[in-house]
Amino acid sequence: MSSxxxxxxxxxxxxxxLRAAIAAAEExxxxxxxxxxxxxxxxxxxxxxxxxxxGVMSEDDSHEKHCxxxxxxxxxxxxxxxxxxxxxxxxxxxxxxxxxxxxWSREENGDVAVRAFGGMSTKRTVYAADKTGFYMLHSLFERxxxxxxxxxxxxxxxxxxxxxxxxxxxxxxxEKRAEAMPSEKHTEAENISAxxxxxxxxxxxxxxxxxxxxxxxxxxxxxxxxAGKVYSFTTNALIxxxxxMALAYKAGAExxxxxxxxxxxxxxxxxxxxxxEGARGxxxxxxxxxxxxxxxxxxxxxMELGPRDIxxxxxxxxxxxxxxxxxxxxxYVHLDIRHLGEEKINEKLPxxxxxxxxxxxxxxxxxxxxxxxVVHYSMGGVATxxxxxxxxKGLFAAGETACVSINGANRLGSNSLAECLVFGARAGLECxxxxxxxxxxxxxxxxxxxxxxxxxxxxxxxxxxxxATVKTKLQEIxxxxxxxxRDHEGLVIGLNQILSLKRELKNIELGDKAKLFNTELTxxxxxxxxxxxxxxxxxxxxxxKESRGSHxxxxxxxxxxxxxxxxxxxxxxxxxxxxxxxxxxxxxxxxPQPRVY
Amino acid sequence: xxxxxxxxxxxRYSPPQPSPYFQSFELPFSNDMTVLDLxxxxxxxxxxxxxxxxxxxxxxxxxxxxTVNGKPVLTCQTYAKDxxxxxxxxxVEPLRNFPVIKDxxxxxxxxxxxxxxxxxxxxxxxKKAIADGTYKQSSKERKKLEKTSQCIKCMICYSACxxxxxxxxxxxxxxxALAERYNQDSHESAEHKNERMNTITSEKGVWKCxxxxxxxxxxxxRVDPAQALQRLKIMGSLHIAKEVTKKIIxxx
Numbered sequence: 001m002s003s004x005x006x007x008x009x010x011x012x013x014x015x016x017x018l019r020a021a022i023a024a025a026e027e028x029x030x031x032x033x034x035x036x037x038x039x040x041x042x043x044x045x046x047x048x049x050x051x052x053x054x055g056v057m058s059e060d061d062s063h064e065k066h067c068x069x070x071x072x073x074x075x076x077x078x079x080x081x082x083x084x085x086x087x088x089x090x091x092x093x094x095x096x097x098x099x100x101x102x103x104w105s106r107e108e109n110g111d112v113a114v115r116a117f118g119g120m121s122t123k124r125t126v127y128a129a130d131k132t133g134f135y136m137l138h139s140l141f142e143r144x145x146x147x148x149x150x151x152x153x154x155x156x157x158x159x160x161x162x163x164x165x166x167x168x169x170x171x172x173x174x175e176k177r178a179e180a181m182p183s184e185k186h187t188e189a190e191n192i193s194a195x196x197x198x199x200x201x202x203x204x205x206x207x208x209x210x211x212x213x214x215x216x217x218x219x220x221x222x223x224x225x226x227a228g229k230v231y232s233f234t235t236n237a238l239i240x241x242x243x244x245m246a247l248a249y250k251a252g253a254e255x256x257x258x259x260x261x262x263x264x265x266x267x268x269x270x271x272x273x274x275x276x277e278g279a280r281g282x283x284x285x286x287x288x289x290x291x292x293x294x295x296x297x298x299x300x301x302x303m304e305l306g307p308r309d310i311x312x313x314x315x316x317x318x319x320x321x322x323x324x325x326x327x328x329x330x331x332y333v334h335l336d337i338r339h340l341g342e343e344k345i346n347e348k349l350p351x352x353x354x355x356x357x358x359x360x361x362x363x364x365x366x367x368x369x370x371x372x373x374v375v376h377y378s379m380g381g382v383a384t385x386x387x388x389x390x391x392x393k394g395l396f397a398a399g400e401t402a403c404v405s406i407n408g409a410n411r412l413g414s415n416s417l418a419e420c421l422v423f424g425a426r427a428g429l430e431c432x433x434x435x436x437x438x439x440x441x442x443x444x445x446x447x448x449x450x451x452x453x454x455x456x457x458x459x460x461x462x463x464x465x466x467x468a469t470v471k472t473k474l475q476e477i478x479x480x481x482x483x484x485x486r487d488h489e490g491l492v493i494g495l496n497q498i499l500s501l502k503r504e505l506k507n508i509e510l511g512d513k514a515k516l517f518n519t520e521l522t523x524x525x526x527x528x529x530x531x532x533x534x535x536x537x538x539x540x541x542x543x544x545k546e547s548r549g550s551h552x553x554x555x556x557x558x559x560x561x562x563x564x565x566x567x568x569x570x571x572x573x574x575x576x577x578x579x580x581x582x583x584x585x586x587x588x589x590x591x592p593q594p595r596v597y
Numbered sequence: 598x599x600x601x602x603x604x605x606x607x608x609r610y611s612p613p614q615p616s617p618y619f620q621s622f623e624l625p626f627s628n629d630m631t632v633l634d635l636x637x638x639x640x641x642x643x644x645x646x647x648x649x650x651x652x653x654x655x656x657x658x659x660x661x662x663x664t665v666n667g668k669p670v671l672t673c674q675t676y677a678k679d680x681x682x683x684x685x686x687x688x689v690e691p692l693r694n695f696p697v698i699k700d701x702x703x704x705x706x707x708x709x710x711x712x713x714x715x716x717x718x719x720x721x722x723x724k725k726a727i728a729d730g731t732y733k734q735s736s737k738e739r740k741k742l743e744k745t746s747q748c749i750k751c752m753i754c755y756s757a758c759x760x761x762x763x764x765x766x767x768x769x770x771x772x773x774a775l776a777e778r779y780n781q782d783s784h785e786s787a788e789h790k791n792e793r794m795n796t797i798t799s800e801k802g803v804w805k806c807x808x809x810x811x812x813x814x815x816x817x818x819r820v821d822p823a824q825a826l827q828r829l830k831i832m833g834s835l836h837i838a839k840e841v842t843k844k845i846i847x848x849x
Contacts, residue, residue: 039650040750042659045658047658048658095727098731099727099732100718100719101779106736110733138748138749145712146716237653238651238654270629273654274655354656359674466641512646514646516611516612517698517699519648519649520646
């Protein structure tokens with residue numbers, strides 16, 4: 001079959017995508033929901049989330065507190081209306097998943113258990129051992145099998161979003177887009193002009209056959225996760241190449257706050273495999289080579305349970321001061337959980353033990369775990385409003401792909417799983433609503449043919465570069481110039497190197513010319529997406545001449561609310577280059593103040 | 598770091614080629630490299646057309662299951678040093694018992710449909726509104742799901758199962774474990790369990806399991822599907838007896 005028609009197309013089958021699908025399917029059993037993913041849904045990266053999911057569940061906690069923790073954690077860059085909505089919905093989602101059978105860990109009395117997490121002022125992280133994401137993802141996937149109106153296209157790679165501008169012919173997209181560009185500086189996502197393109201579907205490649213198909217959809221949801229793979233050292237799975245963000249950008253949508261990349265303090269050397277923050281939540285210590293709990297020096301009131309940006313910077317300071325350990329894969333510090341004892345480790349942190357044994361050759365019952373800061377999460381993404389709507393008509397986004405923003409300049413651990421559910425559900429419901437009034441516009445045969453030609457050309461192209469060499473180079477540039485600490489000079493060098501490396505795309509010859517399951521080809525298409533992300537991160541980081549949250553500038557070491565209390569938006573302009581704009585942060589009742597813990 | 602050199606024989610197959618063949622690669626590896634690392638190196642440096650699945654590279658997503666030296670394993674957590682035998686090449690093949698799509702990639706769609714047939718979701722006995730909060734579950738009740746809920750759907754058990762090799766109608770290990778996981782959930786309603794048992798006891802159900810236990814030995818997550826299958830057989834026999842009795846009693 002070379003074409004599909006659906007009410008809702010969801011791209012990405014992880015936590016956010018599955019939650020969106022179920023929300024829409026439950027809302028209206030008549031709706032057709034098509035879940036498109038480049039991997040089987042259970043292979044999605046949600047599976048690797050470990051520590052837990054945040055939500056106000058206990059009586060001594062309050063929405064007010066969760067809001068404030070999140071906003072302070074975000075270094076006051078979160079949109080506070082979005083945070084309030086999020087905090088209000090998160091517990092409902094946790095309860096909903098429990099009703100569906102997700103096996104959360106329990107307290108003695110049979111209630112859902114909560115644990116401490118970084119930057120949270122009280123215990124509010126619900127968990128399922130330290131495999132929370134795994135249990136969530138499989139529970140959602142299994143639940144999704146109940147609804148006959150959810151159809152899946154597993155192992156389909158989306159190569160392009162199609163808009164009504166593409167399909168009407170005549171003027172070029174860029175000319176149309178130029179007209180559509182808002183003249184006023186601050187446009188709300190709701191305030192979409194009539195000339196804004198509408199996303200009418202997408203083109204996707206069936207990996208198992210190599211065939212391209214067109215998918216016409218009344219509404220489309222992006223839920224493809226983050227973009228950690230633009231760095232060489234990351235906790236992220238190999239599939240996390242920022243596809244959804246790049247698809248949206250190329251279709252004319254705005255990306256937001258791309259400069260904010262979270263470094264998780266505790267990744268294993270060499271592989272970057274995550275050791276959950278839950279290890280510190282359960283009482284683990286961070287130690288330097290003198291055996292000191294060095295967080296005493298930086299954050300004595302929070303110690304190891306500070307927010308991730310501060311802990312990661314503290315580790316780097318220790319290493320710079322010569323108090324780290326040296327190993328074949330760089331300098332690191334120790335995460336020590338020995339004092340928790342074997343029983344607690346096995347019950348609450350079994351995966352920490354499994355990962356340490358399998359990937360660092362260390363049994364944390366007897367030895368400290370070597371850890372170093374590692375790229376973990378994209379705070380930025382497709383700019384959306386509280387209803388998960390992007391700046392384009394018919395296009396929604398949820399989860400790490402999106403930037404609402406509840407995370408601002410730094411996400412608190414365990415807010416992201418909740419974000420997947422809250423905004424996944426929201427996107428599903430909004431689409432269900434929009435489907436009532438919107439008509440299906442068919443993706444034209446010409447659109448499909450154009451994409452077929454593009455792919456055919458890629459397969460035939462000759463050149464001296466390979467996907468792997470260019471990808472590795474891109475990752476090295478980002479790791480070096482857009483890391484934990486940045487400065488103007490480094491960012492300029494990084495940007496120039498990325499732009500010149502991008503020209504090498506044309507010199508790539510694919511190592512596989514077959515049509516069927518061509519992972520070289522998908523690797524190339526992912527690489528194209530990665531260039532969009534890398535450029536957006538570098539340009540946005542250059543523009544933000546202050547230090548805020550995860551974005552640390554050694555040449556501008558302070559937060560500067562007067563000039564930079566704004567979001568950075570990027571958009572493809574009429575010359576197909578990346579243009580930046582600044583948009584206000586929504587402040588409701590928490591006025592920005594110094595971030596003291 | 599110290600490196601050793603090994604020969605890797607990888608089974609290749611790409612339609613419309615008529616039949617698979619082995620391709621040999623000679624490459625160095627260090628003690629901390631996994632089989633997946635070796636395959637990635639081959640793809641990046643030697644032959645870009647080598648095709649396999651991989652994603653999380655931490656043993657959670659289940660993408661990279663293959664047959665290494667005759668055993669089905671997750672290649673991301675199988676270290677080369679542990680499988681390299683002196684003077685013998687390392688043998689990497691696709692999972693067995695599944696149709697091969699290309700090289701090391703197999704078609705696992707059938708198992709996902711089998712999983713769907715077990716209705717793997719809870720239908721509560723009493724339905725609470727979200728506003729009424731969560732249900733209670735004791736640690737003891739939660740423990741009953743401990744093993745069966747660990748399944749990552751990597752398909753290694755199907756590759757190890759001698760029955761699934763020739764009897765595609767057999768529901769197989771992971772789908773059975775999934776059925777058992779939801780049967781054991783303290784909140785599952787009797788009606789829904791009953792419905793599930795109808796599938797389990799059908800011709801496409803659990804009966805063909807010959808209890809060789811290969812699935813449990815091969816499982817990288819210690820799910821113990823063999824035990825789940827045996828429990829389901831016992832429960833299934835009781836279920837059938839009950840259904841038959843019901844029919845007799847209800848006969849007009």
